[in-house]
Amino acid sequence: MSIQKIARLAGVSVATVSRVLNNSNSVKSKNRERVLEAIRESNYQPNLLARQLRTSRSSMILVMVSNIANPFCADVVKGIEEEAEKNGYRILLCNSGSDIERSKSSLGLLSGKMVDGIITMDALSNLPDLSTMIGQTPWVQCAEYADAGDVSCVGISDTEASEFAIRHLLERGCERIALINHDLSYKYAQLRERGYKTVLSQQGNSFEAIEYASELSFKAGKAAMENLLQAAAKPDAVFAVSDTLAAGAMRAIEDAGLKVPQDIAVIGFDGTELAEMVSPQLTTIEQPSRDIGRQAVSLLLRKIDNPQAPAERLMMDWRFIARASA
Known part of the structure; x- marks a missing residue:
C-alpha cells in the first residue's frame, strides 16, 4: 500500500497524508482522523527509517514501566499506546523493574535516535540517575512524579x-x-x-x-x-x-x-x-489510569514539538468507590 493509495482512500492530498505521518500540527483534526482511519483499514506500514532520514524523527516513544505485571501499570500503558497511535506514534515497552542497569540498556536507544521521547514510571529515587542518562531528550514521568525540577509529570494527589x-x-x-x-x-x-x-x-x-x-x-x-x-x-x-x-x-x-x-x-x-x-x-x-497514560503522551508530544518549554505538572482527579469490603 503506497502513500498515494492512502490519500485516495482518505479523500485528501498526498501532502496531507505525509504531514500526518510526520506528526505535523498543521493538519485539521477531521483530515487527520480520515488519514489515520485509512491507515488502520489498509494496515499501512510506513518506512520508518526513510521517514527518520527525512524528518529527524522516528515517531517512536520509549515507555519504561516499573512492573508491567501490576494491573495499574498495564492500564496506564494501554492509555499511552492508544494516544500514541492516535497521533501517529508507536511505543517501545521496557519492563525496567526500576533497575538502573536494565534502564541503561533501554536508554541506549537514545544514542541512535531510535525514539523521539520517553515516558517513565520508575521510582522517584531513580530520577537523578535517569536524568543524567536521558539528558535533553523529551521526557515525561508518569504516575510517579516529582514536585519540582525539569521533568513533566502526570499523576494524582x-x-x-x-x-x-x-x-x-x-x-x-x-x-x-x-x-x-x-x-x-x-x-x-x-x-x-x-x-x-x-x-x-x-x-x-x-x-x-x-x-x-x-x-x-x-x-x-x-x-x-x-x-x-x-x-x-x-x-x-x-x-x-x-x-x-x-x-x-x-x-x-x-x-x-x-x-x-x-x-x-x-x-x-x-x-x-x-x-x-x-x-x-x-x-x-x-485512579484514571488510562487517562493518565493519554495525558502523559500529550505532555510528551508538546515537549517534542517545543523542547525549550517549561516542565508541566498535571494532577488528575481520583474517585473513591465504596463496595462491600469496607
Missing part, C-alpha cells in the same frame, strides 16, 4: 486520596487501622503513608501498624496481612496501597477464619478490574 480512605474507615467505627505499603523509594508509597499517619495523628488515634510488602503482588499482600494478624492487637481495618496487595490481604483474612468486613474492613488503591473480581468486592481509590 496520593496524600489526599489516602487521607480520605483513612477517614472513611474511622467514620465507620474502625479503631485499629493498619497499612500495607510497598517500597518507600517510590513517591506514591511515601505520600500514601504520609496520608495514613496524618489522619491518625489528627484524630488522636495512637494505633499504628505498617507492613511493607516485598513486591506488588497477591502473594506479598497475603504475607504482609499474615504478619499483621500475628500481632497481639489485631487490626480491625487495613488500607493497602494497591488493589493487588488488598486482594492478597483479603485471602489471608479468610484463611485465618475471619470475615471481611465484619472482622476486618479492607480498602485498596488503583481501581483496577481486580477490585470487582474479589469477594466481597473491594472498596478502593480509583
Whole structure:
C-alpha cells in the first residue's frame, strides 16, 4: 500500500497524508482522523527509517514501566499506546523493574535516535540517575512524579486520596487501622503513608501498624496481612496501597477464619478490574489510569514539538468507590 493509495482512500492530498505521518500540527483534526482511519483499514506500514532520514524523527516513544505485571501499570500503558497511535506514534515497552542497569540498556536507544521521547514510571529515587542518562531528550514521568525540577509529570494527589480512605474507615467505627505499603523509594508509597499517619495523628488515634510488602503482588499482600494478624492487637481495618496487595490481604483474612468486613474492613488503591473480581468486592481509590497514560503522551508530544518549554505538572482527579469490603 503506497502513500498515494492512502490519500485516495482518505479523500485528501498526498501532502496531507505525509504531514500526518510526520506528526505535523498543521493538519485539521477531521483530515487527520480520515488519514489515520485509512491507515488502520489498509494496515499501512510506513518506512520508518526513510521517514527518520527525512524528518529527524522516528515517531517512536520509549515507555519504561516499573512492573508491567501490576494491573495499574498495564492500564496506564494501554492509555499511552492508544494516544500514541492516535497521533501517529508507536511505543517501545521496557519492563525496567526500576533497575538502573536494565534502564541503561533501554536508554541506549537514545544514542541512535531510535525514539523521539520517553515516558517513565520508575521510582522517584531513580530520577537523578535517569536524568543524567536521558539528558535533553523529551521526557515525561508518569504516575510517579516529582514536585519540582525539569521533568513533566502526570499523576494524582496520593496524600489526599489516602487521607480520605483513612477517614472513611474511622467514620465507620474502625479503631485499629493498619497499612500495607510497598517500597518507600517510590513517591506514591511515601505520600500514601504520609496520608495514613496524618489522619491518625489528627484524630488522636495512637494505633499504628505498617507492613511493607516485598513486591506488588497477591502473594506479598497475603504475607504482609499474615504478619499483621500475628500481632497481639489485631487490626480491625487495613488500607493497602494497591488493589493487588488488598486482594492478597483479603485471602489471608479468610484463611485465618475471619470475615471481611465484619472482622476486618479492607480498602485498596488503583481501581483496577481486580477490585470487582474479589469477594466481597473491594472498596478502593480509583485512579484514571488510562487517562493518565493519554495525558502523559500529550505532555510528551508538546515537549517534542517545543523542547525549550517549561516542565508541566498535571494532577488528575481520583474517585473513591465504596463496595462491600469496607
